[in-house]
Amino acid sequence: MENSGLRKNETGLDAGAAVAATTAKPTVCFLGPVSSYTHQATLDTFPEDKFDLIPVETIKDIFTTTQSGRADYGVVPFENSSNGSVVFTLDQFADRDGEYPDLSVCAEIYLDVHHCLLGHVPAAAPSSSSSSAAPGGVTVVKSPLIHDVSHVRRVYSHPQAFGQCTRFLRESLRGVETVDVSSTSRAAELARADASGESAAVSSAAAARTLGLDVLARDIEDRDDNTTRFFVLRRGGGGGGGGGDGDGDGDSDPEWLVERRRRRMEREGRTYDKAAADPLQEKDVEEDDDDAEPKDPAYSRSKSLASFTVPHRHPGALADVLDCFRRARLNLTSIGSRPSLARAGYGADAGAFRYVFFVEFEGHRRDDPEGRVRRALDDVARVASSSRWLGSWVGMR
Numbered sequence: 506m507e508n509s510g511l512r513k514n515e516t517g518l519d520a521g522a523a524v525a526a527t528t529a530k531p532t533v534c535f536l537g538p539v540s541s542y543t544h545q546a547t548l549d550t551f552p553e554d555k556f557d558l559i560p561v562e563t564i565k566d567i568f569t570t571t572q573s574g575r576a577d578y579g580v581v582p583f584e585n586s587s588n589g590s591v592v593f594t595l596d597q598f599a600d601r602d603g604e605y606p607d608l609s610v611c612a613e614i615y616l617d618v619h620h621c622l623l624g625h626v627p628a629a630a631p632s633s634s635s636s637s638a639a640p641g642g643v644t645v646v647k648s649p650l651i652h653d654v655s656h657v658r659r660v661y662s663h664p665q666a667f668g669q670c671t672r673f674l675r676e677s678l679r680g681v682e683t684v685d686v687s688s689t690s691r692a693a694e695l696a697r698a699d700a701s702g703e704s705a706a707v708s709s710a711a712a713a714r715t716l717g718l719d720v721l722a723r724d725i726e727d728r729d730d731n732t733t734r735f736f737v738l739r740r741g742g743g744g745g746g747g748g749g750d751g752d753g754d755g756d757s758d759p760e761w762l763v764e765r766r767r768r769r770m771e772r773e774g775r776t777y778d779k780a781a782a783d784p785l786q787e788k789d790v791e792e793d794d795d796d797a798e799p800k801d802p803a804y805s806r807s808k809s810l811a812s813f814t815v816p817h818r819h820p821g822a823l824a825d826v827l828d829c830f831r832r833a834r835l836n837l838t839s840i841g842s843r844p845s846l847a848r849a850g851y852g853a854d855a856g857a858f859r860y861v862f863f864v865e866f867e868g869h870r871r872d873d874p875e876g877r878v879r880r881a882l883d884d885v886a887r888v889a890s891s892s893r894w895l896g897s898w899v900g901m902r
């Protein structure tokens with residue numbers, strides 16, 4: 506499901522041709538079709554009056570379309586609060602074949618995710634009451650079901666969405682076949698296309714509206730605080746700061762990114778000062794002082810992502826890399842890994858059960874007043890087998 510090419514858009518052109526034919530508006534690709542959660546997250550940051558939004562079929566397509574310049578930005582799901590990492594995205598960040606040398610993360614977007622079961626209500630089907638009035642007028646919520654679902658034989662969805670609705674699938678659709686597809690909106694299209702009505706989709710209320718599907722059950726996620734975090738990709742981004750032209754070439758911050766930083770700082774009750782907020786400073790690095798508090802909120806306000814591999818047979822190699830962040834007094838906020846799939850020729854690092862590691866840490870490569878991020882990344886490059894900075898951005902939470 507993660508291996509096909511660009512999806513044709515409504516004009517019949519493929520997405521690449523569509524980009525070439527569009528106006529000067531910056532372009533943003535997202536996991537389509539429209540009404541996917543990635544589309545909803547994209548609309549949140551890239552309004553359609555200012556950006557051209559391009560649906561593509563897979564998460565890999567988002568990386569290749571952005572890397573090739575056919576889109577200025579790409580929006581990818583990265584992790585979910587209840588189901589963890591989006592492995593399709595991590596696999597692209599692992600960049601095992603060196604396909605994305607210029608991509609970096611420049612922003613994050615959070616989206617509350619509330620799933621529905623979409624499908625067709627059979628003619629004359631009984632509705633399944635989701636609540637009842639208890640004595641004293643108190644409403645007791647019994648079930649997310651709105652309609653009977655006994656006619657459903659198969660459910661389509663993105664595997665991430667299935668992983669967020671395990672209780673509902675177990676309790677209300679036990680024994681029903683689940684079919685992984687490339688997105689929840691693609692799942693809704695497949696459910697709509699099944700005239701027998703036996704197919705349903707774990708998808709969104711937005712997809713139900715777009716496609717005219719019935720909502721058979723709502724709020725079927727395991728946890729009501731279910732949230733997905735998305736990353737915005739662009740080419741470059743490691744270079745200088747300053748004002749932007751919006752084309753996403755990564756050499757400067759475009760206006761929408763400056764605006765996000767302004768909003769974040771204002772939320773903290775701080776006055777926005779562009780020069781102070783986005784310096785490219787090369788200051789001397791301080792001596793180690795493990796007990797010292799961070800001196801600049803730049804370090805807690807911003808985040809960075811990096812990947813690395815370590816010599817597999819070297820005891821302490823992973824700890825040595827993590828220690829680079831401790832010594833630079835940078836707070837690590839997550840660590841993850843994917844199989845490296847390194848082929849023969851990588852010596853002791855080739856073969857099964859070798860990993861690419863990912864770390865997220867507080868601090869920004871271009872807003873680094875004490876040089877701590879630069880120092881950590883330089884140190885990691887010295888002790889790891891390979892390493893790569895994958896982006897820095899102002900955190901939204």
Ligand SMILES: O=C(O)C(=O)C[C@]1(C(=O)O)C=C[C@@H](O)C=C1
Pocket residue numbers: 536540541542543544582583585591618663665666687688689690733
């Ligand atoms: O399938 C979609 O609608 C998506 O945008 C993908 C995705 C994901 O991969 O995490 C996005 C948000 C939800 O967590 C479920 C699916």
